[in-house]
Amino acid sequence: MHAAGSTSLNEHKLCRALRSRAEPGGRTIVYNRAREQYLFANEQALQLIDELRAGGTLSEQCRVVAERNRVPELVAATSIVRTLLALAGQIVASESPDDTGNLPAVWTLAGELGPALERCETFGMPL
């Protein structure tokens, strides 16, 4: 991942705006309408989205993720922040699942399905 922007992030607002759909193989597509962006998300990322959507705080989620994965809170926090920034379109998500074990992770559709699939267009025409 690399930095692609520096605007502020409101994680609750972001998570409420996301839409998702389960796909075969345990993957879920997450769609950010405002950013015109599609991503795959793993189960822990979806749980994170659900918790934040329900009003959970980032500090709570850092503890939950750290305990669940038996990693230091700093590692959990890094994973969460990277996931949220990617969902917000502020960093470019990786092209394949990160080597983060079972930590929250999102990745692009492009690596698996080609770059054309993750653009918000209709049959090639931007909207």
Place this chain on the structure above:
Amino acid sequence: MLSAPLNIHWELTNRCNLRCIHCYQQDDERDAVMPSASLLSIIAHRIADASVFELTLTGGEIMMVKQLPWLLDFFNERGIEPHVTSNGTLVSERRADELAARRLTFQVSIDSADPSVHDGVRQKRGALARAVRGIERLVERGVSVSVAYTCMPQNADSVPGVLELAERIGVHKVCVGEVLPYFGGRSQRTQMTRSTEATTNAHNRLLALVDAYAGRIDLKLAFQGVETDDPVPKRQSCTALDRDLAILHDGSAYPCPFVRKAAYRLGSVVDTPIRELWSCAAAERFRREKTELHVFHCRLEAEPTDSSAGSLLPMLQPANVRSTSVISSAERSLAQDFDASSASS
């Protein structure tokens, strides 16, 4: 393969108040119909059940569909904010109010800021003025409006003017696409393969405009280059049945709005859930042909002819048009097979 499309292109009607020379639905015209409320309701529920993320509502001319506000409410309630594409000529004050009360994006096709060119392509005097007024009504009400510019030899030099017009009327997004290798109805189809030099030059001019309008207008290019910073123009990837699905006015599902041969009809969403159509045998065959045989199915739609755009409208003479066959032998063979199977069915 995904379990369902990400985006559905739904042509609610094939009736239209204009007769644009590049319209790919000209051959439908004799059967132009308005949809019944019950048919619209069935299709809308099928789309919602498929959990698609994006929905493009179009026509014909979609503003002729009186149930549009109901449909927008239906999808808004399910978290979908449709993209509505229109020629913009029927956006009255009342219709603008209706649209502004819903969550959507609205795209209007503008071929040129020069009325003689736009109205010529649209074959309707006053079409540009009406479209511009329609856009202004929507912008005044806070609707997110973009302009679609379809690049053809007839209007190849019109992009700067369209950008100036867009900025003047408060539109901050212009999407540049191009016509298919063939466009128009069968009786007056025109081949549109440009030379590499012409394509590259046009592409470079567009890239310069992206920079010139940065921060003022978001210029999106579907014109040859996949990315706006791509120095080498190249064909876009076909997304039919990978992310996109087309539903026609009667509920027929097709891989693409530009692939309307009966042999490629996947079925009807009235009878069959979209997820089943998405993975049916006909869909799988289409995907195999696309990926393994590298078939451009949209080219199969047209018989190659030597007709010129000059025969359509004298004032619109094409430039940089090269009349060469773009259909491979494999595609030609497939086309003959499908013609035969369609004739026998």
